[in-house]
Amino acid sequence: MADKTGREVLAATDDEYGGVIVHMNEYELMDSATFLSSLTSSIAHRKLQGKKGVWIKLPIQHVNLVEAAVKQGFWYHHAEPNYLMLVYWIPKSAHTLPENATHRLGIGAFLINQIREALVVQEKGGQYRGTGVWKLPTGAVDEGEDIYAAAVREVKEETGIDSEFIEILAFRQMHKSFFEKSDLFFLCMLRPLSFDIQKQEQEIEAAKWMPFEEYAAQPFVQKFELLKYLHDICKAKIDGNYTGFSPIPTTSYSVEKSYLYLSGTNAPKRHSKL
Amino acid sequence: MADKTGREVLAATDDEYGGVIVHMNEYELMDSATFLSSLTSSIAHRKLQGKKGVWIKLPIQHVNLVEAAVKQGFWYHHAEPNYLMLVYWIPKSAHTLPENATHRLGIGAFLINQIREALVVQEKGGQYRGTGVWKLPTGAVDEGEDIYAAAVREVKEETGIDSEFIEILAFRQMHKSFFEKSDLFFLCMLRPLSFDIQKQEQEIEAAKWMPFEEYAAQPFVQKFELLKYLHDICKAKIDGNYTGFSPIPTTSYSVEKSYLYLSGTNAPKRHSKL
Numbered sequence: 083m084a085d086k087t088g089r090e091v092l093a094a095t096d097d098e099y100g101g102v103i104v105h106m107n108e109y110e111l112m113d114s115a116t117f118l119s120s121l122t123s124s125i126a127h128r129k130l131q132g133k134k135g136v137w138i139k140l141p142i143q144h145v146n147l148v149e150a151a152v153k154q155g156f157w158y159h160h161a162e163p164n165y166l167m168l169v170y171w172i173p174k175s176a177h178t179l180p181e182n183a184t185h186r187l188g189i190g191a192f193l194i195n196q197i198r199e200a201l202v203v204q205e206k207g208g209q210y211r212g213t214g215v216w217k218l219p220t221g222a223v224d225e226g227e228d229i230y231a232a233a234v235r236e237v238k239e240e241t242g243i244d245s246e247f248i249e250i251l252a253f254r255q256m257h258k259s260f261f262e263k264s265d266l267f268f269l270c271m272l273r274p275l276s277f278d279i280q281k282q283e284q285e286i287e288a289a290k291w292m293p294f295e296e297y298a299a300q301p302f303v304q305k306f307e308l309l310k311y312l313h314d315i316c317k318a319k320i321d322g323n324y325t326g327f328s329p330i331p332t333t334s335y336s337v338e339k340s341y342l343y344l345s346g347t348n349a350p351k352r353h354s355k356l
Numbered sequence: 357m358a359d360k361t362g363r364e365v366l367a368a369t370d371d372e373y374g375g376v377i378v379h380m381n382e383y384e385l386m387d388s389a390t391f392l393s394s395l396t397s398s399i400a401h402r403k404l405q406g407k408k409g410v411w412i413k414l415p416i417q418h419v420n421l422v423e424a425a426v427k428q429g430f431w432y433h434h435a436e437p438n439y440l441m442l443v444y445w446i447p448k449s450a451h452t453l454p455e456n457a458t459h460r461l462g463i464g465a466f467l468i469n470q471i472r473e474a475l476v477v478q479e480k481g482g483q484y485r486g487t488g489v490w491k492l493p494t495g496a497v498d499e500g501e502d503i504y505a506a507a508v509r510e511v512k513e514e515t516g517i518d519s520e521f522i523e524i525l526a527f528r529q530m531h532k533s534f535f536e537k538s539d540l541f542f543l544c545m546l547r548p549l550s551f552d553i554q555k556q557e558q559e560i561e562a563a564k565w566m567p568f569e570e571y572a573a574q575p576f577v578q579k580f581e582l583l584k585y586l587h588d589i590c591k592a593k594i595d596g597n598y599t600g601f602s603p604i605p606t607t608s609y610s611v612e613k614s615y616l617y618l619s620g621t622n623a624p625k626r627h628s629k630l
Contacts, residue, residue, distance in 0.1 A: 145426040160537075222455055253616070345598060
């Protein structure tokens with residue numbers, strides 16, 4: 083597209099905060115001189131429009147344009163494997179751009195059968211590889227995934243067990259778990275809907291139902307304060323003395339449904355099982 | 357540094373997962389041909405060492421080297437305003453590199469005084485600017501900050517009120533709140549330790565203690581299902597019928613202390629107040 087004086091400016095869509103987003107995946111590969119020229123015109127054009135933030139979502143194929151953008155005053159906002167998000171702030175005032183994501187999420191799954199046995203695994207990798215330690219199934223919450231859904235999915239993937247999410251028993255926030263980023267680990271209670279284990283070959287060395295007291299008596303559980311706490315919570319839960327947070331679907335400003343986790347709700351469990 | 361054949365390789369430190377990290381901030385600015393030569397030697401060198409992942413933390417001043425790294429097979433892992441983290445996987449197998457951060461965290465603070473008035477604010481910006489809506493103080497959790505500490509800090513910043521953290525009443529997970537990233541919003545209960553409001557000039561239009569029922573009767577609270585739920589939780593809490601999650605400090609594998617949030621703990625509240 084061109085501005086009023088006929089100069090080429092980069093096509094962009096408005097965001098909700100008075101800014102614009104340039105999606106460079108809509109462009110063929112170009113040389114950096116051509117890009118720089120369009121970029122200069124674009125900033126002038128957006129300034130006249132009274133815009134504030136200018137975002138450029140730059141696919142990794144356009145890596146030859148990163149230097150030109152930074153020399154023009156853009157900086158990095160965030161990156162994913164296949165793109166870099168650059169941003170520029172037009173007003174003279176301090177920017178009010180949103181912060182980048184700071185946390186990764188993980189889950190641990192606590193399932194118990196009718197004879198008080200917990201579902202446990204031995205992992206092929208990680209710090210307990212080859213140690214004989216039995217641990218609860220754990221895993222990462224994927225981008226865009228609900229916490230409860232991640233717990234059900236990981237249990238199914240690692241052990242083949244179908245389950246229904248009951249509640250989040252506790253969670254831990256840990257800093258600098260990965261460079262400067264933090265971690266939230268959610269201990270989740272699930273009800274098993276099947277009992278025959280089909281372990282995953284890639285990550286899991288072994289999986290079984292193990293008497294809960296035997297699981298808890300392992301030295302590695304006793305060694306770490308955190309694991310002792312988590313064990314106490316699990317024990318209180320199966321003894322009927324503990325209430326965690328359950329998810330209920332709700333809506334707010336956006337049309338999208340999102341989950342609210344709250345204590346001991348009597349609201350119907352309307353979430354769909356995976 | 358040089359490898360055994362005398363070729364220049366980039367100095368790096370080992371990570372805990374069989375990889376190495378190159379900190380380019382330790383280098384003077386260089387041209388991309390020099391960098392490319394060192395990078396090629398470095399990968400060969402690290403491969404011989406049996407290393408897996410090669411990370412390059414590239415300060416934005418070194419932006420001229422991004423293209424060379426990507427053409428060598430590196431891709432983006434994450435970025436912050438002042439650096440780009442690139443990564444390369446040496447083995448032929450699928451990589452087992454950690455995922456990037458996926459969530460931002462925010463807090464809302466619920467404080468009530470002795471006469472059942474809630475601490476509320478009107479914001480100068482945001483979607484309720486100029487609408488006369490009174491809302492609970494809210495804010496973002498900073499990188500590396502504990503959730504409970506963020507709640508105490510935001511209340512102090514916005515209203516001048518000192519407070520003690522009591523518990524997380526509920527939290528909501530919302531997707532695509534910011535590009536592809538998700539959001540966790542924690543509704544927190546705090547006990548006020550002072551009552552004279554000193555509002556912040558920059559972000560806050562007005563702040564006051566408002567009868568809880570008057571706050572809850574505002575049309576915007578009644579309009580959204582989420583806010584009605586949150587109101588019900590606050591009401592149950594002040595009526596003594598609700599228990600959220602409280603933080604207790606704990607340790608695990610790492611030396612660093614981290615906080616475990618769990619229900620109705622009788623553990624002493626050992627966390628320090630800000």
